[in-house]
Amino acid sequence: MGTKEKAHIPSGTDIPIILIEDEAGARETLQDILEEDGYQVQAFEGGKKALQAIAHQTGGLILADILLPDIDGLKVLQLTKEMDPDSAVIMMTGNTSLQMAIDAVNKGAYAYILKPINMEELKVLLKKACREVRLFKENKKLVDSLQLTNRDLEAINRRLVSLNEEMESILHIVSHDLRAPLINIQGFSTKLSGLVEPSKSEELSTCIRFIHKGVEKMDALIQGLLRVARVGHKAYPFQENDLDKIVEDIRAVFDFELKDRSIQFIKPKKFPKIWCRKDEINQVFSNLISNAIHYMGNQPKKTIEVGFEETFDYFKFWVRDTGIGIAKKDMERIFKLFERLEEIPVKGEGLGLALVKKIVQRHDGKVWVESYKGEGSTFYFTLPKKVPSS
Template identity: 40%
Template sequence: MVDFTLDIADRMQAENALRESEEKYSTLVEQSLTGIYIVQDDKIVFANNRFAEIFRYSREELIGIESWRLVHPEHRDLNRDIMARRLTGEEAPSEYEAKGLTKDGETIWIERRNTRIEHNGRPAILGNVVDITKQKRAEEELRRINEKLKNFVDVVSHDLKNPIISIQGFSSLLFKKYQEQLGEKGRMYLEEIKGSARRMEILVSDLLALSRIGHVASRFKDVSSLKIVSNIISGLKGRLKDKDIEVVVGNDLPTVYCDETRIYQVFENLFVNAIKFTSGAKNPKIEIGYEDGGKFHQFYVRDNGIGIDRKYHRTIFERFLRLKEIEDEEGTGLGLAIVDRIVNSHGGKVWVESEKGMGATFYLALPKAS
């Protein structure tokens, strides 16, 4: 009799625990910020409140409806294929984005995550959905704005180049034919005009380069980084000689998979930057080397110049930022911003390690080809 009573008490305790667990599960599902559903035999057999809100149905209307009706025609094949592969145990994306359709026919964007479960003893799909329509619209609006900005920069750059070329041409002609008549002060003013035109030309070129990164298709191929660096040094030979800068290049610079034109610009901008930083150094020196960074090729450009205060280590890569300590008449403040944008478009990263007065080392990490 005692054993029987204990058995009933144990069973009641287990049932109460199960009921509490089910209530907690139900509350969790219904309070979830994500839409939760179960599909079996291509029909919805369960949907929580949030799922119904996203697709603008009542929960009663959703039960028994074919799941494909909630998917935009563009993505029905994709959705059907992923669910079928999931049910058969094949490999399928754990989460993906697809267009959906609400009850009133509006197109929405959904981020989906699903998995295979057993429901009432048979295979089914348990899914989670998040409405990302606002995010997608914001991204599209940003893309349109960026495209308009790029077109604007292209037009302005083109329209500015012609008068700049005219100013440079007529300035040179004026200097060549009338320098005696101009006198010393006139020649000085003319040099100022030519210098300003040259700076404007560089600024327009930098703006154009910055606007095209990520918009113009990159052409990736295997490229010798040593060849790139050697060509840059050859092109800057005059400036290096004038400033008596020693250059040291590592002999282990690897072949990298990249857009050669863009990465050439990265190394060139970093090298020119180092030349500026070493201005005034007693024994100016620039080193370009390589370290194996595992999944990344890690390069560095090191100088023994004025160094960079820690507070500028991130902002130095922003547009139009120029350090006051550097005397640079032709600089636009876009060189390092261009470097940062190109490296990011390659899936890499760039950063600086430096202390004021202790030189600077710029690191560049590019992913190795898989």
């Protein structure tokens, strides 16, 4: 018997069917009915030629007689699953080979159907098998996509490691090679100031003082930039910390300045424990409290309040003051490098709030300010309850 092969554009399914049936009349009838239903069918008399076609497809339907003239139907099943694991194989069998069909299902066949074929039953079975093959294909695409994404992430991680190493080299240069000349200049200017008698050369003494102050300012700027650059870089892991102790230690540091300026400091009786890098969150509160002190001005009521609110998944903290306040136009820029208000002369390089923002962001939080000119400011920031990802 010859082999009948047709190429048909499917209207009802995108899953191709390979039909293996040695009886010519049954084969042609099945092929015609299935193609009328929109299936793309290739029909074969024997299993060996069918296997050649199966080798060139992925994720198809195989409708095979379990008793074939040239190869055992179970062997066709085995080789098909080896070549195309995503395919669905339906075995056709007579009553005499029913046990073989059951064995086939146990070995990976999708299902079996008894001869003579009930076409309505076969159509229902094929639709179910098509859905399963589609799921196999979609799952495979998802797995392939995830593998590709993982490879991309691995490449990005390798690049980040490389960039971190480069950053470490830059930080080393800045902290050592750039600061070394400043230290030398500072040392020699100090020595010169000791050699010069102010009464004999006031102008030279003034120049030396300018050099000394310039060196101090440049060194402070470099140190500030290094603090910003090092946020989260080769940092200690996140740990659960007692915020009560952090805030109390900071209050103790500022205690003299608070009393000297007659500023009342208010805080809750109890702060929560939080997941954080202790030194960095210490820096956040220190910078915000220092900022509140320095921009308090000559307000009649001088108060700094530190507080918090708890939500389902994060804590919201604030540092509120009764100081000079911030104009609306300045609220965004104050978190940028080298930006500061000019209403009151304050020592520093304008890095404090930029550092606060970077630290909070590296803790998966947000920072913002609410303020009215002449009425004080409230700096808010959030920290998640779970361990931050950064």
